[in-house]
Amino acid sequence: MSAPAAPEKKEKISVPFDYNKYLRPNKLPHIWCPGCGHGIVLKAMLRAIDKSGFSKDQICVVSGIGCSSRTPGYVDFNTLHTLHGRALSFATGIKLAKPELKVIVVTGDGDALAIGGNHFIHTCRRNIDLTVLVFTNAIYGMTGGQYSPTTPMGSQATTSRYGSIEKPFDACEMAKASGASFVARGTAYHTLELEKTIHEAIMHKGTSVVDIIDACPTYFGRMNKYKSATHMMEVLEKDGTVSVKQVDKLPPEKVQGKFLRGVLHKDERPEYCEQYASLIMEKAKAK
Amino acid sequence: MSAPAAPEKKEKISVPFDYNKYLRPNKLPHIWCPGCGHGIVLKAMLRAIDKSGFSKDQICVVSGIGCSSRTPGYVDFNTLHTLHGRALSFATGIKLAKPELKVIVVTGDGDALAIGGNHFIHTCRRNIDLTVLVFTNAIYGMTGGQYSPTTPMGSQATTSRYGSIEKPFDACEMAKASGASFVARGTAYHTLELEKTIHEAIMHKGTSVVDIIDACPTYFGRMNKYKSATHMMEVLEKDGTVSVKQVDKLPPEKVQGKFLRGVLHKDERPEYCEQYASLIMEKAKAK
Amino acid sequence: MAEAAAKKLPNIVINERLCKGCSICVDFCPTNVLEIRGSVVAVKDLAACTRCQLCDLRCPDFAIQVFD
Amino acid sequence: MAEAAAKKLPNIVINERLCKGCSICVDFCPTNVLEIRGSVVAVKDLAACTRCQLCDLRCPDFAIQVFD
Amino acid sequence: MAEKKKKLLQGNEACVEGALYAGCRFYAGYPITPSTEIAEGMSVRLPKLGGKFIQMEDEIASMAAIIGASLAGLKTLTATSGPGFSLKQEAIGYACLAEIPCVVINVMRGGPSTGYPTGPSQADIMQAKWGTHGDHPAISVTPAYVQEILTETVRAFNLAEKYRTPVVVLYDEIVGHMREPITMPAPGEIEVVDRAKVTCKPEEYFPYDDKYEVAPLAPFGTGYRFHVTGLNHKQDGFPTNDPKIIRENNERIMRKIENHKEDIWKNEETFLDDAEVAVFTIGSTARSARYAVNEARKAGIKAGLLRPLTIWPFPDRAVAELAKKVKAIIVPELNLGQMVLEVERCSRGATKVEGIHRVDGEPITPAQILEVIRKYK
Amino acid sequence: MAEKKKKLLQGNEACVEGALYAGCRFYAGYPITPSTEIAEGMSVRLPKLGGKFIQMEDEIASMAAIIGASLAGLKTLTATSGPGFSLKQEAIGYACLAEIPCVVINVMRGGPSTGYPTGPSQADIMQAKWGTHGDHPAISVTPAYVQEILTETVRAFNLAEKYRTPVVVLYDEIVGHMREPITMPAPGEIEVVDRAKVTCKPEEYFPYDDKYEVAPLAPFGTGYRFHVTGLNHKQDGFPTNDPKIIRENNERIMRKIENHKEDIWKNEETFLDDAEVAVFTIGSTARSARYAVNEARKAGIKAGLLRPLTIWPFPDRAVAELAKKVKAIIVPELNLGQMVLEVERCSRGATKVEGIHRVDGEPITPAQILEVIRKYK
Amino acid sequence: MSSRYEIRFSGSGGQGMILAGIIMAEAAAIYGDKNAVQSQSYGPESRGGASKAEVIISSQPIDYPKATAIDCMLAMTQEACTKYHKDIKEGGILLVDSDEVKEFPQGKFRLLKFPIINTAREELGKTIVANIISLGMIAELTGVVTHEAIEKAVLSRVPPAFLELNKKALQIGFEKAKTLK
Amino acid sequence: MSSRYEIRFSGSGGQGMILAGIIMAEAAAIYGDKNAVQSQSYGPESRGGASKAEVIISSQPIDYPKATAIDCMLAMTQEACTKYHKDIKEGGILLVDSDEVKEFPQGKFRLLKFPIINTAREELGKTIVANIISLGMIAELTGVVTHEAIEKAVLSRVPPAFLELNKKALQIGFEKAKTLK
């Protein structure tokens, strides 16, 4: 019934880091394309988990369907690769059934925000203790490069050959409006900062969402004339974002059109499983 | 292809109003319970439509499933009663196929925000020209009183006998965060104001959302110890809301915990069907 | 003008087939014109009617209208 | 201390089985230590390595690590 | 107050009792007529027993949540009706392939589409077998009496746990909403099957260990870290493109049911020994049929009733045998012809098969059935 | 440049050509392997023709959008594969009951669940008939050649418009992804059916006018203001609880297909005249079968092939007749036994029915089929 | 079929017809030694408009749960009376509230008229217990359940504060029914 | 079966094997007078790793679209060669890139080795056209399509700016193949 005990905090230099501790043997190379950002994010996630001090048995990693959603197959936890868009619903079942598990959801922008958008907002609303890592590459990678709900307007994709006309979602805005109690953004480029942000998300009690900008060089990159994965990281992740810590110090023209990085929202409202235990189960038993 | 021509604006006193002009013959009495707010909202909608000057043939009213979603059956337009939660998707198909229709979606808080939540946010994101009227009675009326995503915390419903522990959505916040270009709130109690708000929503080009607080005396009322429909209207609609126009003049304690009424957000970003015509069809033909 | 209007009594049209007796019009009428009789609404004090139209506006059932 | 470190060269461990030759480490290495040879990464100038770890941190494929 | 042993319960209330008796401790659902009483009952009862109830945002999420909760070790339930059952299909397929036990109640109402929400129907029978894409195992049980809803719900959980597969309980609105006195079973009175315990060491654990026809399923968080996917997978749970393994696994999940039909089947046979005409049906229609068969016997007609309590896997053998013995098999059903197709198939032309179909929201009456029975006297 | 008459096209590309030829002017979809090329093709081609393409947030929304757009008067299409087909089921049922024409392509991949996304399969055949709850009409066409994907897609639109009902085009990944030279039909070369025009006055218009078996459907916004619902309804489109009307309407939507099976059926018969053993199959498997049957004939075996291009309504009469003539009907299919059940049913014990089943992501080879044919020579 | 006794309670939405049906079934099957099955009309009907509940009582197992030949029917409104009286069998009973039902259906059944609601109002000050009065009347008229059984069944279904009120209502029912016999 | 001619192009993800297959099929069926069917391996295979495309050419209608007995196979990598050579029929041709393939499979087929990629690099400065060189070689070696047909097919599939380059690549293929005959 009780939530995972807050593990002891150990400070250590995170690299070089022994990833093998958390990787399943003989599963690499992963299926991701050369230069795909998903691998960079995965590494930050593993370092953050290590820092959190949870044991491998305490952690459950759940995903939907997509390139990003292949993550659980590589990592040595309780892992579940579910259906496209439904990762959060499966995860909600696991968490509510066994609140002592630390459940981390790995999902793509398509998985979380297209087909899975409803589960995303309802998860945030309930504030159930799930850590949701959205790998936002602005495209459907797995199916070969169709536009996603985060594809910037005007961009090319296999289904927007004349340029996308749809305004992209801001996953952080959505998470906040729907009630998530921890909302942050990171990028694959800012990998140490990302590690810290994910760690903070894991340690938070309640729904924590981290929107992670990373690159799909194979589809988004090629179709939108980026020269390389590096080029994408520089343009979209380095130059396309600004840290919340710096935003006040910068002139407006340096901020305009950029995504904010860092912890964007945090409040301490009651977590769902705890509420269930204290408000529902207690009352029910009393009756 | 072109959007509905902005009809001539006629100013007139709205009551007594000849509802029969827009009601289908011999369909009344409607199925709603005594005191149900849905009928009050329907009347405001008809007056607003009348004011808009659109002809009955130009208007299409689409709904999902629920008590509120029975609205289309009573009104003499092109009307479509669809599936639970999917009204906006059907409406999107109609609108994009025939942009000259003025499409109004009538939906309940369950229909729009529970099962239909994803279509709700994606509709707003696209900013397609639909007017979305959400009849928010904080309960699933049609199925007999289960809690909905707008049920206030602590409230009773047939599936929250120990009090709801879920934070309710604010439909307006969700609409804004996801990109709707017109967001407003009204109540059945403030019926003339509501008529004006709906009228403004209809005249807006782009996705316009009006969250309308009304009362389900049969389920929400009975289970939460309201004495009557009138009592609910007074507590929830009159005392439970504050007009945006007054909010700045009121001391904080008079605003706290209350819903804002009136137009809460408006911007003039490009509408989806127009973008499709100008950016996609033009480009495609040129190629 | 007020006097002229006062002379001509308003015409409160009630559709008993549609009225569900919810009492909303009765409760919100500022001058206590209406009452529930049996299971439907009825006019109790026509002279008191100010033609404010609140009964019509808040009736959910298209059951009451006030004409000059 | 800088000198002492300079003496002992770092140990850049490359897993050629895992390297997909995306060139991210090459591009981000501030001191131009690495290069792509054939289809995988290789060390071009070990002495220039500052142990900044950027290659490891940004490599998506668990293919490169820098040890003292 | 002394505990009353007999209670007047609604079908849907009996379902709640059955689920709790079977040890169900997790319910996720989305309300829909005529199944809502199950959700309402579970929301009140579960927390008293330390269990969890959650109302999800839709039926898809509900189905996903009960699969997740089952992986966490609980016995799990969802209940719905036609439109919701259609929405759950994708995730039901997931539970089939990933072999996650869970129970789905479908209280059948008039379809197709929104149809006739408060009208009874038996028109989701074929869907219970074929509703999700791809080949998959299907078990469905079909109670007809309120008491039986309780016992069959228990049996559904038992089958789910034993065969690591979703089990569907199908009954129509009439049975779901009517009230009958039922006797509450004492603890231990009805068999309750729990899923097989894992005994091996974590290093040796395979979630789809091919040593077994049905491998034990370790709950998440108990030291057995493994992988579950809806992709075709190997015995260790990881995805594969190896044709041999794909075939073997796809065939095994069918075989684990096929090979144990004897255990899963349950037929009630009334007057079949010497029957010359037989009725084959389920649910409320079987109640009418039993009434009609009794009347027929009174009138000297050798009528009998084959009432399957397991409709999937289809009782092919029982029907084939019956077909050889009787002049006709009459198949009344609240649909336009579903079970009758299976009865035709299994009869292989050995007898006349005649359906009685009704889709107007009204029950098939004993008189309707009797009339057809008389044709074959 | 002179117009090339022959083009090498992928199956999915031919589907796009067929849809456009048939006059499809609206596509809504959600990408899924192995159907994505259809969406991609439509997104490029439609706007050039004044049509609309929209990528929706999921398959449910896509299905709903094409129904809406059809009501606005356009011919509409969506394309998907297994998991998406499962999700569309509820809305497909809506289109059946509300009688809204539209076409759904299902490029079948390995199931159940996520299964084997890039592997071919024919395991959604039964789902195409039984996937949604409630009794409902089903039409599915099953092309096997790239050229045929074009022509059958046109036929699917024709049937949809003629019978005011959703039509499913089912083909497997092999046919969807392979390339063959096809001849582009000239305008007018293939029949294109448009929905019946409404001729009466608006006051006299009933969207389900019982004067007709299939009433004309007026597009929204053309002066015929009417009501459409997924509830059981009267001829004027408004909901009803009247058992007589409910029954009549539910039966009519089945009857409008049942009574016109002759028009909807399409079978290709190869060497059936004197055949002693017959193969019954569809899609890529039918290609293997044709190859095998040719080989068998060369070897002096009297083999034949019955290849339905309409699998639903099931070609019951053709199978029943065939069963009386041959020693065996062999049913190869990329699944664990679906069409074979229908063939068994329709044969009524008159012949031996043997399935060949394969679910490993590989095609059934001519050699496999030939081997079984030889058993019956 | 003779061991089968069929009762139909009909009226409008809020009149407690379904509760009456449940109590009657419990009286027969829980507090009596019979079998009973209770069912009801759902649907838009249950929201305002005519509503009905049926109870089948038998000493045998009960298969078919719907009324086929009604032994006793209660009608609390005109609409319900008109809509539902058709299945009353020859020699059966139709008990109507005489203030509500003015058009009497024809048929070979015994028509009994009594101002049930008014009695509840006049004698107990609460129209809400009209359904309990009618239960008492039907128990008395038909004898299908004993007075003890129906009393136990009623009392087990009402909140403690209303025990006396309901007991009285039942008694009134017994008494008044005698006058109709 | 003799009227059936089966060709398999195999290599790794980015080497243009599928395009080669398409061009070969178009040469046969659009610019020649034969029938042709082209198919390919999808799936994770198509993302890196070995990839293949198959073309069946025949003067008859083609039913079975997959290779059963390969007349000619091209292998541009060792992995592809090892994985896919098994279906080559007796007397068939296996053409390998001699810089890439070092372990030669055994079988009753003609093994032809040529440094295709290197030729593309050395003679045209672009390894990207190695697939076009191989098309020229196969056309020349097998005679299953004419030089004109394969040239038309190639030119219809490449952007105008690269017409000359591809024409040259094809010529080189024709020439080099003659040396192997």
Ligand SMILES: Cc1ncc(C[n+]2csc(CCOP(=O)(O)OP(=O)(O)O)c2C)c(N)n1
């Ligand atoms: C129900 C369903 N619809 C569609 C698909 C096809 N599909 C698989 S992954 C995917 C999108 C992946 O995009 P995203 O989640 O952004 O992840 P990425 O691959 O870009 O990492 C889609 C549409 C599916 N598997 N299931």
Ligand SMILES: Cc1ncc(C[n+]2csc(CCOP(=O)(O)OP(=O)(O)O)c2C)c(N)n1
């Ligand atoms: C797929 C599906 N799930 C569930 C239902 C049952 N259902 C009908 S209406 C409704 C909720 C209605 O609530 P709301 O939209 O708030 O409207 P209200 O009745 O309160 O006006 C539900 C759950 C359904 N019809 N279809």
Ligand code: SF4
């Ligand atoms: S397709 Fe894109 S997202 Fe997927 S693995 Fe390749 S680069 Fe990454």
Ligand code: SF4
């Ligand atoms: S149940 Fe509630 S929402 Fe529905 S009609 Fe009655 S009062 Fe209105």
Ligand code: SF4
């Ligand atoms: S508000 Fe309308 S329905 Fe209610 S009592 Fe007044 S007239 Fe009747």
Ligand code: SF4
């Ligand atoms: S550690 Fe830094 S300096 Fe050294 S090789 Fe890596 S990136 Fe270059």
